[in-house]
Amino acid sequence: MNNLPLTVKRSIELLGLVLLVGIFVIGNDIIMPIIMAFFISIVLLPVFRFLKGHKVPEALAIVLPILLLVIILGGIVWFFSAQVGLLVADFPQIKNNVAIHVKALSDWVSTISSYSTTEQMEFINKNTNELISFAGKRASGAALTLSSLFVFVGLLPIYIYLMLFYKDIILRFIFMWFTPDHHPKVKEAIYETETIIKSYLVGLLIQVTYMTVLLGLILMVIGIKHALLIGVIFAFLNLIPYVGALIGNIIGVLLTLTSSTELWPVVTVLCVIAGVQFLDNNILMPRIVGSKVKINALFAILGVIIGGNIAGVSGMFLSMPIIAVLKVIFDRTDIFKQWGVLLGDERPQRSPMTFPAFRKKGKVTTRPGVDKA
Template sequence: MNQLPLTVKRSIELMGLCLLCVLILVGKAIIMPLIMAFFVSIVLLPVYRFLKKGRLPDSLAILLSILLMIVSGIVVIWFFSIQLSSLLVDFPQIKKTLLLHLRELSEFLGQKTHYSTQQQLQFFHEQNAKLLNATGDLLRQVATSLSSVFVLMGLMPIYVFLLLFYKNLLVRFVFLWFSAKDHNRVEEALRETESIIKSYLIGLLIQIAFIIVILGGTLQLLGIPHALLIGIILAFLNLIPYVGIFMGTFIGLFIILASSQELLPIVELIVVVVVVHFLDQNILRPRVVGSKVRINALTSIIGVVIGGHIAGVSGMFLSLPIIAILKVIFDRTDMFAKWGVLFGDENPVHSPMQKLALRIWKRS
């Protein structure tokens, strides 16, 4: 490989990258649950090790760790369902409020444009027919997604159990791929990968709690309807880097518009979201995640888009930790070290066009 021309090496790397993307697209139904189970098993490792100190058998320690995960998931779903049920109880009032807003919008358009109420109604019926067709397609996609979710929920505990049970076998398999002189680098990469995943996912759990308590509590004090539900939606959508906060804010605005005839709650929501997001990104996130996931914004956004295209919401959520793990691997290999530089956030102060030393990669 070292004897090949540089252009051939780069071409092989790009072909390998394209082949990897194709494999993920074709086998995402199998690969994505495995990746998610891998991340969950890393998070459960401290619990498993703690139980092992109590001299529990491997299988029992793993089962208790998985049981803790399942109970935590049930509590989250129960809390969300309570908040959602309150929204469904107010559905008749929400319907009236939406009709009122539509009527006001129709009167505004009638005053500012040449479209009459009849023309607006005709346009509305035409768009409604298109919307119904699109909704039918969306419902079919949701049904497919739900079936995938149920399959994932069934497979996840099995995958997590097997990954934890055979962890020593899997680690040995990784070491066997490398010569003895590279084992120190491999061990360093494995330990840093574990640290990155734990820091990132545990940090996200802290972020979720922070946003629900601070944002939802503030909106509750301001008297905004369904404040906790908006806080939960924003907290979980915030897990999707860069894009999630806008999606959550849009959904929150829609809930407020559907529940209130006043504009003040909308302004309050936007102000509270901006303040909480600023505190989250500049104070909380750097402390709970630290400097473990150091990926530049360009790579992060491209990774989120590609992850969403390949595997939907789960791909968007997993994109950053996957890129961070790839960077750890790339930084420790001579062949792919340049990709590690591309993924990182160490932006040179000087241009490589003027500073010749920046054109040469050196291992730190």
């Protein structure tokens, strides 16, 4: 491939990119559980090695970490279900609070426009009927999505077990793709990929825990109703870069509005969320996850949006570790190094338009205040 003209190389790269996206779009129901299982198996790998090192049979050394993972996930589901149950129990009060807020909003609209309360109610009723009709049409699609979710969750333990059991075969397959003189780089990339994925996913688990506890306890002390539910919802949505935090804020405001007839709790919730998120983004998370690979914000957001369109929530969640792994691979291959530069946030100290040294593929000095990958 090194002997091919530059235009042919770039055409092959773009064609490969289109084919890769096409494969994900067509086969996301098959591919996404495999990728998720791959990432989880890497997280469980240290536990597997520890048990195997203590003479535990290989099959049992694989099953025990998977059971531990199932117990942790079961505890999370139980906690979330309990909080939702408390919310459902308050439904009569929520209905009254919503009616009060709707009336206040209607009165405000009447003061700034010519629409009367009657006209507003007619508009709301009309759109409510259309929304119900739309929901009915989507019911079959929702059932299909739910069945796909059960298949996804059901396949995960099987995939994780098989990946841990056959990991040496997979590694041998990877090495056989390359010539022996490239094996040191391949080995280095494998170790770095393992480190990045473990740091990222374990860091996310720690992040969900401390954000739920910290945000929930602060709101509870202040006197906000359903504080723990707001905390756990925001903590999980915050796993989705950039987009999740915005959705979490909106849901937090809606939950607060439905549980109170005043506006001060809404302002309080937004301020507490902003404070906790600032602490998380600037102090806690960088120390937990570290800065092994830095992805620039543009491609982080694009990755989340593209992942969401291809595979829904799982695609949004997996977009960042997938991009991080791709960057590790690109940085270690001469023909794809420019793609690694595009994904990273190592901004050159000078403009490549005026300084030819910054147009090359070698290492460049970055601007002050920017971490190196």
